Amino acid sequence: MVLIERKVVDILHKADNFVDSQISPVLKEKMDYWLNPHFHGRKLLQKVLPLFFPHEVIPPDSDVFDKIAENIRRGRGTIICLTHFDKGEVPSLAGMFAERLDDGILASGVKVVIAAADHQRKAAILGCLGDLKIVWIVNEDTIRFEEEKRQKLERRQGLIFHWRKQKQGQRESKRKRLGMGLREFIIKAKEAVKDKNGGLIFLALQAGRRATLGEPVGTLSLLLKHMEKDEHDLDYDLLVIGSALRDQVWETIEKPGESKQVKTWKPVSTYIGRDGYNVGSLHLFRLGPIVSREELMAQLHGDLDKADQWAFGIIRQFGLVDEIYL
Numbered sequence: 549m550v551l552i553e554r555k556v557v558d559i560l561h562k563a564d565n566f567v568d569s570q571i572s573p574v575l576k577e578k579m580d581y582w583l584n585p586h587f588h589g590r591k592l593l594q595k596v597l598p599l600f601f602p603h604e605v606i607p608p609d610s611d612v613f614d615k616i617a618e619n620i621r622r623g624r625g626t627i628i629c630l631t632h633f634d635k636g637e638v639p640s641l642a643g644m645f646a647e648r649l650d651d652g653i654l655a656s657g658v659k660v661v662i663a664a665a666d667h668q669r670k671a672a673i674l675g676c677l678g679d680l681k682i683v684w685i686v687n688e689d690t691i692r693f694e695e696e697k698r699q700k701l702e703r704r705q706g707l708i709f710h711w712r713k714q715k716q717g718q719r720e721s722k723r724k725r726l727g728m729g730l731r732e733f734i735i736k737a738k739e740a741v742k743d744k745n746g747g748l749i750f751l752a753l754q755a756g757r758r759a760t761l762g763e764p765v766g767t768l769s770l771l772l773k774h775m776e777k778d779e780h781d782l783d784y785d786l787l788v789i790g791s792a793l794r795d796q797v798w799e800t801i802e803k804p805g806e807s808k809q810v811k812t813w814k815p816v817s818t819y820i821g822r823d824g825y826n827v828g829s830l831h832l833f834r835l836g837p838i839v840s841r842e843e844l845m846a847q848l849h850g851d852l853d854k855a856d857q858w859a860f861g862i863i864r865q866f867g868l869v870d871e872i873y874l
Contacts, residue, residue, distance in 0.1 A: 601636050633757055
């Protein structure tokens with residue numbers, strides 16, 4: 549009887565091992581996805597964001613996203629430098645990346661670090677859903693926004709505002725100063741570049757929403773100089789993306805016996821006053837070349853102070869923005 553039980557146990561054990569060898573890899577992969585909390589958040593962003601913030605990528609057949617995915621699998625970082633004119637670019641860009649990176653990447657531990665203006669904290673919902681590290685930085689726009697808010701409060705409250713101001717004493721330590729948050733962003737960006745799971749770092753070249761491209765302000769140079777300090781083994785790629793906006797229009801196509809309404813996208817005539825979310829408008833992203841750290845250093849001749857000039861040169865050379873934005 550004992551011998552029979554042992555044989556039964558042995559047969560069941562072999563059968564279990566066989567089933568595991570045939571099915572476990574697939575089931576394990578699926579379970580890794582479905583038990584991963586930020587995978588579901590990223591999939592939600594993938595499905596929902598394009599409905600409100602549609603996007604288009606030029607060129608559509610670019611292998612840039614394949615390179616980025618390969619970087620993540622190899623534990624390399626990718627720094628993405630962007631032009632920036634409105635609030636809708638971040639959700640549109642998040643939807644674009646979520647659509648073009650496979651489920652394995654979305655479920656991975658890739659670190660995503662985004663520099664954002666301190667007064668745009670509504671974007672925090674994207675960080676919570678997508679497991680994105682959004683670092684809030686006080687830029688010139690934040691200072692202007694805080695001053696406008698203070699003036700509105702003063703007009704509304706009058707003497708009460710001044711009484712509260714005197715009573716509280718306006719503690720200097722709590723006031724927002726230009727550049728606050730920048731050190732944290734640099735630290736988080738460096739951690740992402742060196743992380744074994746790979747990293748994506750997003751940086752607005754103009755340090756805020758701008759109606760024209762303008763001139764370099766040194767954001768990329770500042771990031772690279774601090775990242776490269778005392779480091780000799782950093783490994784990353786750098787990508788420049790130019791953004792543009794298209795408004796939705798309906799055109800009537802007449803055919804014999806019928807007329808048909810067709811949705812098309814029309815280039816905007818100006819970017820002045822278009823710094824809101826532009827929900828329903830098409831965000832167009834033109835991809836520049838993706839370059840390695842070695843290629844970047846060779847093109848800069850080791851002078852990181854020229855990094856922003858190089859990036860703006862790429863934007864103009866490859867036509868990454870509309871003519872009216874230059």
